[in-house]
Amino acid sequence: xxxxxxxxxxxxxxxxxxxxxSPLNYKERLFVLTESMLTYYEGRAEKKYRKGSVDIAKIKCxxxxxxxxxxxxxxxKYPFQCTQQGSMxxxx
Numbered sequence: 001x002x003x004x005x006x007x008x009x010x011x012x013x014x015x016x017x018x019x020x021x022s023p024l025n026y027k028e029r030l031f032v033l034t035e036s037m038l039t040y041y042e043g044r045a046e047k048k049y050r051k052g053s054v055d056i057a058k059i060k061c062x063x064x065x066x067x068x069x070x071x072x073x074x075x076x077k078y079p080f081q082c083t084q085q086g087s088m089x090x091x092x
Contacts, residue, residue: 058084
């Protein structure tokens with residue numbers, strides 16, 4: 001399994017709002033794409049704290065998210081979401 005990064009970029013991640021009372025918020029995360037995983041980290045590149053990952057082999061669907069006129073708080077406005085088999089690999 002090749003773990004060499006194909007791309008590393010700071011992206012804006014929207015909260016999952018697991019509870020109805022959770023506020024909708026956006027946070028910057030460092031995303032790292034390899035041949036097998038899309039992993040995201042909190043903090044700067046030199047202080048990586050892994051927050052979650054997506055196994056590329058388990059992705060079933062990637063689609064553009066319609067924002068229905070809501071404001072997306074970033075310069076590059078290309079929201080997407082992916083669906084995968086099983087859980088999203090979030091760490092507790």
